[in-house]
Amino acid sequence: MINKLVFQNLKHRWVRTVLSATAVGVQVTMILTLVGLSFGTLEDMSQRSKGAGADILIRPPGSSIIGLSTAPIPEKVLSFVGKLPHVAVATGTVVHPIGGANSITGIDLDSFSRMSGGFKYIKGGPFRNPDDVIVDEYWARQYHLDVGDEYTFLNRKWHVCGIVQPGKLARLFIPLKILQDLSANTGKLTMIYVKLDDPANLREAMKAIRAALPDYQIYSIAEYVSLISVDNIPGLKAFIYVVIGISIVVGFLVVFLSMYTAVLERTREIGILKALGATPGMVLGILVRETVILALIGTAAGILFTYGTRWAIMRYVPGSLTQIIVPDWWPIATLVSLAGSLLGALYPGWKAARQDAIEALAYE
């Protein structure tokens, strides 16, 4: 019976219901999209790192996991590593920022292909000219590029020679030599990737490389990928907490306002219920149920919205961002929206519960 009343109340003022639930939904989407973007972008980085096909990664001394660094590894290190036991392929890359969070990767196509198994070309093919650039499908979609198109970055005109399937190390490639010269890193590398003759020799090979290059950071790919996590991005966790905090406040305000007006509007009805013998607890219970339903509808809507934001991101900016759906966070988002909503219902509910019956019935 209470549920019927709650349902009828929600239906009676359906615009209020829809707006409140949508607002709660936006708050939920805010959390879930942020989390989905963080996880998705990191997951994508991990996948691409794995997709390079390497077993071991060598980074220069004192560099951070994520972030762009210049190219301080002399090329002779590469040829030295290439001769170590169990090393099947060693290839070097240069990573250079091109504005924003974007970067371009210089590769030696020949050794890179041997390591990764080669690009899968959707359109076009490998580098032929010094101004050729290979992009992955997401990059091409985001920047509307096709094979043969002119593409300007680093103050130069480039030509797209191939569009490849995503998942191999980076999204934007030019020949290593060209990038080295262009970025004043001639003869230097940002990273070295090593593929072994047999992954079973990983330990032995790592030991040998560590012994030979004591100052360098040597990771197995598994180790490296495990370091690409929310915990290792400075500030990301704090940022997520801030968004959750804002979310709770927004949910609180939305539901507070919604329930407050509902209580004012229903002064008379609350009086009737009390005249029939309803306890303050029952009156409060009605508002709490209404709030919980609003929060749950809102959360469900918010979860649906994240499919929308994911679609929009994959459609328009797949080269920069990757969003995944993280069902693990659905319960957390639900709790956050319930917490905000119930806090918001607290004062209106208290006001309704202690309202004087006759005062309410005299309300015209």
Added chain:
Amino acid sequence: MSEPQPLIQVRNLAKIYRMGDVEVHALRGVDLTVRRGEFIAIVGPSGSGKSTLFYILGGLASASSGSVIIDGKELALMSDTERTRVRRDLVGFVFQKYNLLPTLSAQDNITMAQFIAGQTHKPETAAWFRRTLELLGVGHRLDHKPRSLSGGEQQRVAIARAIVNHPALVLADEPTGNLDTENSEVVLKLLRDLNEQTGQTILMITHNPEAAAYAHRIVHMRDGRIIHP
């Protein structure tokens, strides 16, 4: 043999409404004793404090001074919980302005009263109640929301809601105020039958002398007092 304890004993009851600096003396010392099983009509001009008296008797409003003993207990000394229990278990209220819940159908309004009283599933009352609804002529209108019912229909639904739980005391504030002669008669006979057959105590406010004639006793009010003409 001593008299059985009266259901209601009102002594020197006063009620002052305060609206800002203005004080309205709605009741100025009312004395009234209502025995169990009585059917009393309260008549008096508009503004004489009849509704206010009902609100206080029904535990919906508190008195400014004086005493109301209901079922042996002083209302003013009751806790909120006890007063809620009085409203729920003892009193059936018919408001002058019906006061149906606007978002619920007529049927659900009645069911809500049963639900609050914890009497949703009482088959022995169901048949009686269905007959009563037919008698009141609202049996076929139960699926409608209050706003699509006429004033008279709302009034009769409100009456049905007030009596569905068989309260010991029915407080009816102008229950025939919006009814034609025929429906008035139905309602008055229903109240009289309830009074005679189940011994429910009934207090009814009315303007209509014909309606008042159904009662055992008529109490006159004027200017917040009971008068003896």
